[in-house]
Amino acid sequence: SQQGEEDPQALSIQEGENATMNCSYKTSINNLQWYRQNSGRGLVHLILIRSNEREKHSGRLRVTLDTSKKSSSLLITASRAADTASYFCAPPDTGTASKLTFGTGTRLQVTL
Amino acid sequence: GAGVSQSPSNKVTEKGKDVELRCDPISGHTALYWYRQRLGQGLEFLIYFQGNSAPDKSGLPSDRFSAERTGESVSTLTIQRTQQEDSAVYLCASSLDHIEAVKYFGPGTRLTVT
Incomplete structure (x- = not known):
């Protein structure tokens, strides 16, 4: 079944720097969502x-999608300590289209 | 309610006991999902409800796990004869049922089996 795989597994940067996280998936998709998780609790849609679409912006977030390479990236610009969290990409499942599958995520640590 | 709620927030139980975890989805959300997340791991899909039927229960790890949903409302995940490997955070999410629907997650129930 479909599953997003994030890379790197962990990323540590200083406040103000940009953070880039990558996602790969296996089969063709209609869309892809990114989520954030703080402290091992509920995920929040980003x-x-x-x-x-090839690129989309939301505030300090920029997401790209390359369907030919089956990959996506999430860029967080001018990072803040509050951005410290785990980030997951979520492609739709191949069987149940409304179901999302999640990988292990990228753990981002932003230090002062 | 304003969001997805789950109860209890934390549960400690002895090996071999049964536990029930509850999820209250956002009103009007037809789709409901249960996921499990072990410490430091990703989210593991357990079961999906459309209304009160479960068209996809492929992620339930064993017959000790079961779930039900009342209409388009509350869902209960039951784990019988708990084992230590069941220790995890159990996350519930709800959404409208279409491919682009945003999933709204509850805060999770942290289950510890001693």
Whole structure:
């Protein structure tokens, strides 16, 4: 079944720097969502990018999608300590389209 | 309610006991999902509800795990004869049921089996 795989597994940067996280998936998709998780609790939706979009912005977030490479990236610009969290990409499942599958995420640490 | 709620927030139980975890989805959300997250791991899909039927229960790890949902409302995940490997955070999410629907997650129930 479909599953997003994030890379790197962990990323440590200083406040003000940019953070880039990558995601790869296996089969064709109609869209891909990114989520954030603080302290091992509930996930929060960040952004959705459709398969006919190559790039999308939301505040300090920029998401790209390359369907030919089956990959996506999430860029956080001018990072803040509050951005410290785990980030997950979530492509739709191949079987149940509304179901999302999650990988292990990228753990981002932003230090002062 | 304003968001997805789960109860209890924490549960400590002895090996072999049964536990029930509850999820209250956002009103009007037809789809409901249960995930499990072990410490330092990703989210593991358990079961998906559309209304009160479960078209995808492929992620339930064993017959000790079961779930039900009342209409388009509350869902209960039951784990019988708990084992130590069941220790994890159990996350519930709800959404409208279409491919682009945003999933709204509850805060999770942290289950510890001693």
